[in-house]
Amino acid sequence: xxxxxxxxxxxxxxxxxxxxxxxxxxxxxxxxxxxxxxxxxxxxxxxxxxxxxxxxxxxxxxxxxxxxxxxxxxxxxxxxxxxxxxxxxxxxxxxxxxxxxxxxxxxxxxxxxxxxxxxxxxxxxxxxxxxxxxxxxxxxxxxxxxxxxxxxxxxxxxxxxxxxxxxxxxxxxxxxxxxxxxxxxxxxxxxxxxxxxxxxxxxxxxxxxxxxxxxxxxxxxxxxxxxxxxxxxxxxxxxxxxxxxxxxxxx
Amino acid sequence: xxxxxxxxxxxxxxxxxxxxxxxxxxxxxxxxxxxxxxxxxxxxxxxxxxxxxxxxxxxxxxxxxxxxxxxxxxxxxxxxxxxxxxxxxxxxxxxxxxxxxxxxxxxxxxxxxxxxxxxxxxxxxxxxxxxxxxxxxxxxxxxxxxxxxxxxxxxxxxxxxxxxxxxxxxxxxxxxxxxxxxxxxxxxxxxxxxxxxxxxxxxxxxxxxxxxxxxxxxxxxxxxxxxxxxxxxxxxxxxxxxxxxxxxxxxxxxxxxxxxxxxxxxxxxxxxxxxxxxxxxxxxxxxxxxxxx
Amino acid sequence: xxxxxxxxxxxxxxxxxxxxxxxxxxxxxxxxxxxxxxxxxxxxxxxxxxxxxxxxxxxxxxxxxxxxxxxxxxxxxxxxxxxxxxxxxxxxxxxxxxxxxxxxxxxxxxxxxxxxxxxxxxxxxxxxxxxxxxxxxxxxxxxxxxxxxxxxxxxxxxxxxxxxxxxxxxxxxxxxxxxxxxxxxxxxxxxxxxxxxxxxxxxxxxxxxxxxxxxxxxxxxxxxxxxxxxxxxxxxxxxxxxxxxxxxxxxxxxxxxxxxxxxxxxxxxxxxxxxxxxxxxxxxxxxxxxxxxxxxxxxxxxxxxxxxxxxxxxxxxxx
Numbered sequence: 001x002x003x004x005x006x007x008x009x010x011x012x013x014x015x016x017x018x019x020x021x022x023x024x025x026x027x028x029x030x031x032x033x034x035x036x037x038x039x040x041x042x043x044x045x046x047x048x049x050x051x052x053x054x055x056x057x058x059x060x061x062x063x064x065x066x067x068x069x070x071x072x073x074x075x076x077x078x079x080x081x082x083x084x085x086x087x088x089x090x091x092x093x094x095x096x097x098x099x100x101x102x103x104x105x106x107x108x109x110x111x112x113x114x115x116x117x118x119x120x121x122x123x124x125x126x127x128x129x130x131x132x133x134x135x136x137x138x139x140x141x142x143x144x145x146x147x148x149x150x151x152x153x154x155x156x157x158x159x160x161x162x163x164x165x166x167x168x169x170x171x172x173x174x175x176x177x178x179x180x181x182x183x184x185x186x187x188x189x190x191x192x193x194x195x196x197x198x199x200x201x202x203x204x205x206x207x208x209x210x211x212x213x214x215x216x217x218x219x220x221x222x223x224x225x226x227x228x229x230x231x232x233x234x235x236x237x238x239x240x241x242x243x244x245x246x247x248x249x250x251x
Numbered sequence: 252x253x254x255x256x257x258x259x260x261x262x263x264x265x266x267x268x269x270x271x272x273x274x275x276x277x278x279x280x281x282x283x284x285x286x287x288x289x290x291x292x293x294x295x296x297x298x299x300x301x302x303x304x305x306x307x308x309x310x311x312x313x314x315x316x317x318x319x320x321x322x323x324x325x326x327x328x329x330x331x332x333x334x335x336x337x338x339x340x341x342x343x344x345x346x347x348x349x350x351x352x353x354x355x356x357x358x359x360x361x362x363x364x365x366x367x368x369x370x371x372x373x374x375x376x377x378x379x380x381x382x383x384x385x386x387x388x389x390x391x392x393x394x395x396x397x398x399x400x401x402x403x404x405x406x407x408x409x410x411x412x413x414x415x416x417x418x419x420x421x422x423x424x425x426x427x428x429x430x431x432x433x434x435x436x437x438x439x440x441x442x443x444x445x446x447x448x449x450x451x452x453x454x455x456x457x458x459x460x461x462x463x464x465x466x467x468x469x470x471x472x473x474x475x476x477x478x479x480x481x482x483x484x485x486x487x488x489x490x491x492x493x494x495x496x497x498x499x500x501x502x503x504x505x506x507x508x509x510x511x512x513x514x515x516x517x518x519x520x521x522x523x524x525x526x527x528x529x530x531x532x533x534x535x536x537x538x539x540x541x542x543x544x
Numbered sequence: 545x546x547x548x549x550x551x552x553x554x555x556x557x558x559x560x561x562x563x564x565x566x567x568x569x570x571x572x573x574x575x576x577x578x579x580x581x582x583x584x585x586x587x588x589x590x591x592x593x594x595x596x597x598x599x600x601x602x603x604x605x606x607x608x609x610x611x612x613x614x615x616x617x618x619x620x621x622x623x624x625x626x627x628x629x630x631x632x633x634x635x636x637x638x639x640x641x642x643x644x645x646x647x648x649x650x651x652x653x654x655x656x657x658x659x660x661x662x663x664x665x666x667x668x669x670x671x672x673x674x675x676x677x678x679x680x681x682x683x684x685x686x687x688x689x690x691x692x693x694x695x696x697x698x699x700x701x702x703x704x705x706x707x708x709x710x711x712x713x714x715x716x717x718x719x720x721x722x723x724x725x726x727x728x729x730x731x732x733x734x735x736x737x738x739x740x741x742x743x744x745x746x747x748x749x750x751x752x753x754x755x756x757x758x759x760x761x762x763x764x765x766x767x768x769x770x771x772x773x774x775x776x777x778x779x780x781x782x783x784x785x786x787x788x789x790x791x792x793x794x795x796x797x798x799x800x801x802x803x804x805x806x807x808x809x810x811x812x813x814x815x816x817x818x819x820x821x822x823x824x825x826x827x828x829x830x831x832x833x834x835x836x837x838x839x840x841x842x843x844x845x846x847x848x849x850x851x852x853x854x855x856x857x858x859x860x861x862x863x
Contacts, residue, residue, distance in 0.1 A: 086814065346651075483653075
């Protein structure tokens with residue numbers, strides 16, 4: 001589904017990533033873990049087109065997408081969520097998700113301004129589609145609330161609903177459990193599994209080990225910019241290198 | 252003959268460039284300490300010149316007393332501006348900051364218009380106006396004052412920022428405000444200091460250029476914008492780069508006006524501004540920023 | 545949906561009936577200006593309030609539209625109905641091309657770049673006197689004519705201008721509540737999140753910049769054909785600031801707010817007759833006060849104030 005090969009990223013004098021390679025199978029839930037500073041978010045930003053890598057390639061469903069900007073990747077059905085949720089605070093919850101349907105709609109500037117008949121039916125379709133995703137993530141009762149006024153946990157769910165509206169084949173989540181309490185994290189785990197059941201491939205960067213070990217099919221471990229290990233949760237838990245890299249971390 | 256002309260334009264360009272440099276450094280100091288572009292910077296230049304005029308004509312002070320007086324009052328206005336307009340701002344988004352500093356600049360200009368009217372006023376030069384010949388060109392004593400005072404101020408700046416505690420504290424703020432706060436630097440006070448220094452420098456710039464170009468309530472706009480150009484060319488540095496930026500701007504402007512067309516003189520500065528913003532926004536001497544997300 | 549439609553119809557009716565109330569006379573001339581300024585304020589609001597991009601040079605596009613149309617109809621004796629769209633297309637193309645490099649900038653740098661652009665346009669208007677008449681201005685610009693009626697009085701121009709203004713309002717209201725309007729607001733709130741969802745932020749910003757320029761150009765052309773005389777002083781930095789003030793005071797991101805701001809700032813000098821020189825102070829003061837205490841503009845601030853005074857609770861809104 002997704003393959004990263006030889007990804008190297010050098011910022012000024014710092015080598016953030018050094019020849020990282022792994023592949024993600026379709027339909028898997030894959031976790032990317034590693035101590036702070038391992039380069040996980042940098043890797044994410046490269047895969048999702050926000051940075052350009054110094055070297056290496058990213059391949060999506062067999063197509064080389066290295067250096068493609070995020071909006072192009074969205075049209076190729078890849079979407080991501082952010083660690084510090086990037087909601088559209090001035091719009092309602094429903095409107096946020098409706099923006100998610102941007103790639104699944106096509107009314108242009110002129111057509112919208114002149115309110116051509118086909119824009120009216122498309123608008124209805126966008127609205128209905130957005131409501132459906134709000135129901136899927138369980139926040140449909142907040143539809144008319146201002147996104148900026150949501151408590152953090154609900155905001156997290158909104159960001160996921162919005163990403164799903166893109167109807168992606170792969171979604172990358174950057175620390176989705178950050179800032180959630182244990183109950184919300186359990187709900188998140190259920191949600192991610194339901195997303196996978198829809199046939200969507202999920203990749204997570206995470207620090208919450210319970211969550212990762214619980215739901216991930218495969219795990220990739222990064223440390224100091226290099227890939228340390230790759231395998232099933234069991235294999236990772238038993239790996240001596242991983243244990244020593246995490247010395248002092250909770251389990 | 253051509254060479255003499257070019258020399259003339261270059262020399263006068265250097266002195267206007269020095270003024271742009273002073274104003275540009277003022278912009279940079281506030282920007283580096285606060286992240287704000289103070290659109291009202293040009294108005295302090297205007298105030299410097301006009302206040303000196305009032306001190307001379309109304310208060311009948313001698314020149315050596317009028318100048319510090321004018322600088323002091325301008326600085327006071329700078330402090331008031333920071334206290335009343337900048338500090339109480341609840342949503343300091345870039346748009347709001349731009350709007351509030353523009354509003355402030357308009358307000359200051361309007362008040363100046365009420366006090367001094369719309370006429371242009373002349374201010375006497377510091378030491379007479381006997382021309383001095385250099386090569387085939389002539390300059391006025393005021394030009395020398397401008398260059399000398401600019402050099403002195405830059406020197407004082409260097410000493411302040413690199414060899415005093417509060418100067419180093421301000422530099423710390425410009426590199427990383429949060430870290431500076433965490434090590435005990437009073438960031439709010441640094442912001443105030445930056446306004447004090449910038450308004451004082453702006454006033455000085457206005458005072459030393461007023462004898463050459465006359466002064467009026469609206470000289471602040473163009474001078475401010477061109478000072479900003481100098482700062483952009485210099486990559487928003489509060490030191491040598493902006494000085495060079497100002498000098499380059501002054502000379503190019505003077506040569507362009509003299510050799511090509513004087514009507515488009517002001518356009519030269521803005522075309523340079525646009526070119527730099529498009530192709531090298533970090534300035535001629537800055538390093539390209541690599542942002543971390 | 546229906547409520548918004550009724551609001552617009554109601555507003556249009558008020559506009560159409562206004563001349564009866566004022567019975568011609570001097571007020572008509574002022575109201576023509578309100579119409580033109582509303583168009584300009586809406587154009588700037590689309591860029592600033594919706595897309596979140598600062599422009600301090602919009603008077604430049606206004607002037608370009610006025611001069612292009614004025615020159616085409618005087619020097620080249622073109623029919624104004626042909627000159628106006630030609631001018632708008634030319635300005636639109638120019639804005640589209642300039643837009644790409646300019647809109648890569650953000651915040652202060654964008655503000656300065658647009659400021660510089662506006663001033664360059666102003667200098668060009670002043671210096672190319674063979675075409676524009678320079679500081680003395682361009683005169684003899686023909687009135688518009690349609691079906692035998694010549695729009696040469698204030699009352700006739702009122703209806704002409706406001707027909708265009710209402711069209712621009714409807715156009716913008718439709719846009720604001722549409723897929724593209726949402727994409728714009730998304731780019732404003734978080735450009736990177738919008739991109740991740742598939743919005744081509746760079747292109748969209750340039751498109752809105754060009755649209756904004758086209759509307760401003762249209763307003764400029766209409767201005768030229770109703771005033772029959774134009775000069776560079778109307779298109780300088782001061783007017784760009786005035787437009788900014790209108791948008792901020794009315795309310796960023798609100799089309800009706802732009803009307804409010806435009807009406808207020810056009811009528812204010814009339815009310816303050818004889819205090820001509822004070823207007824510049826008042827603009828400055830208003831800008832600062834609004835940003836500090838009512839950043840949402842009058843269109844949100846007044847209802848909020850009303851609710852606070854009467855102790856009722858309300859929700860968020862925008863129109």
